[in-house]
Amino acid sequence: MNRSIRNVLLGCLALAFWGPLQAGPAADLIEVRDPYARAVPPGLPNSAAFLALINNSAVAHALVGAESPVAKVVELHSHTMEGGMMRMRPVERIALPPGETVRLEPGGYHVMLIGLLHQLMPGQQVGITLVYEDGSRKEITAPVRRVGEMMHHH
Numbered sequence: 001m002n003r004s005i006r007n008v009l010l011g012c013l014a015l016a017f018w019g020p021l022q023a024g025p026a027a028d029l030i031e032v033r034d035p036y037a038r039a040v041p042p043g044l045p046n047s048a049a050f051l052a053l054i055n056n057s058a059v060a061h062a063l064v065g066a067e068s069p070v071a072k073v074v075e076l077h078s079h080t081m082e083g084g085m086m087r088m089r090p091v092e093r094i095a096l097p098p099g100e101t102v103r104l105e106p107g108g109y110h111v112m113l114i115g116l117l118h119q120l121m122p123g124q125q126v127g128i129t130l131v132y133e134d135g136s137r138k139e140i141t142a143p144v145r146r147v148g149e150m151m152h153h154h
């Protein structure tokens, strides 16, 4: 058998077996676990939401944005140490490697809620739409929880 034909046949076989494991929009393949938003006292303009993202597919995906009706602006942020201070920075994407769990948690990546349209109190639910690199979107609901005080510097 000619080598290129054999390669094509092997490729088809691989697709037949692997295709179902990785096909489909990222929103269907990325599992969202334990989402929550940080409660803030009255007068504080910003908050953040946290969650774990599990890439159950065999291909790399990425979170590239988020939206929420509770804030004027929603950004993806990272926390980094700079000169001994924790600083937040907007990031364009959060990579979701195949088979891995990526946690958005206090002190690390988070969904930044800027310009809250109302106070976030424990017991409330916050709607968040996650946007993935392929344009697929997932709507989730995050309960509002009290989170230990964090230093936040922009």
Ligand SMILES: [Cu+2]
Binding pocket: 048, 077, 078, 088, 089, 110, 112
């Ligand atoms: Cu932030």
